[in-house]
Amino acid sequence: MRTQVAIVGGGPAGLLLAQLLQTQGIETIVLERYERDDVLSRIRAAVLERGLTDLLHEAGVGAPLEDGGLVHDGIRIAGGGHDFRIDLKALTGSxxxxxxxxxxxxxxxxxxxxxxxxxxxxxxxxxxxxxxxDQPYLTFLHGGQMNRLDCDFIAGCDGFHGPCRKELPDDTAQAFEQTFPFGWLGVTSDAPPVVEEFLYAGSERGFALCSLQDGERGRYYLQVPLSDSPEEWEDERIWEELARRLPADVANALPGGALSGRDIAPLRSFVSEPMHWGRMFLCGDAAHIVPPTGAKGLNTAASDVQYLYHALTRHYRDGDDAGLKAYSQTALARTWKTQRFSWWMTNLLHRFPAQTAFDLKMQRADLAYLAGSEAAQTTLAENYVGLSY
Incomplete structure (x- = not known):
């Protein structure tokens, strides 16, 4: 088999890259470890930045988004004695x-x-x-036999545990990582959401988030110790703990009842440098992971896709490799900014085991400044709706 761009990973990053390249007449083959039903069973809420929605339209798949997406003009933040709304649209136009x-x-x-x-x-x-x-290739087992796929370029969109990042030379690759000492317990309620916009809440008992699985179902998250298991958190206990951490108006509106989709996700920050070597390029979780607090995971993968898509297009259309040579530097410059924002949001709203009295005072001061400063709210809003590519 042969193609121009071999894409390892059939998740959203790999598929979006393939679709965008197809619009330019560039051939791709997508290889995915899991069956399609398994890929589609990964239920994750997604806040899509303006850049990602533009890319989906450019790829020709924007119509379902227009029909089924929920446009949010703001978010709500509560904590440290403050409760306020960030007007994303008014502050950024997006x-x-x-x-x-x-x-x-x-x-x-x-x-x-x-x-x-x-x-x-x-x-x-x-x-x-x-x-x-200049002649990379992939080998893989499929249909009961070993196969070889020759290509011009390899795009590693294969996640943190995929094979592509492992091929970077040991004396070249460098990893930067921070593991947070807690996770998020996530659950879905079939009852309608209790909020119209995302509510991020910090409290003495830890962080909580009220979000929307869609327009019909609510999705809720609680900061919990990594030593906990999902089975320890029965439905009633989750509702009770949410009520303790949320503002009174929201706590009183919690519907109770059965919950599903119960899991605990650890929070971590990770960046691998460089993001390309030779003719292999990394996108998304293969190169970086952010804690979910800032809603940047899928969006940062999309920015990688955008840079690589345009670089490959210039290569095939104009014979210009400047974008390919600069890909790692360009993608990492934006990646570190999204890491900073996610790290800041996480530190702003969570309780840490080793926090001192001084740390807690600083956290409250940060929230107070954000609540009263349009400049600070604009900075948050610019990052939340998405930095420019």
């Missing part, structure tokens, strides 16, 4: 769109299927070869 990550993935699969493009699921043992040559 909004965000709430649209589940699994729905983004499903839309991209549907578009790829409609074009009859090649997506191989159930690929095992994927391994990039000769990435520092």
């Amino acid at each position: 909004s965000v769109t709430i649209y589940g990550q699994e729905r983004v993935t499903q839309d991209l699969y549907a578009a790829r299927d409609a074009m009859g493009l090649s997506t191989l699921h159930g690929c095992a043992g994927m391994k990039p070869h000769d990435i520092d040559s």
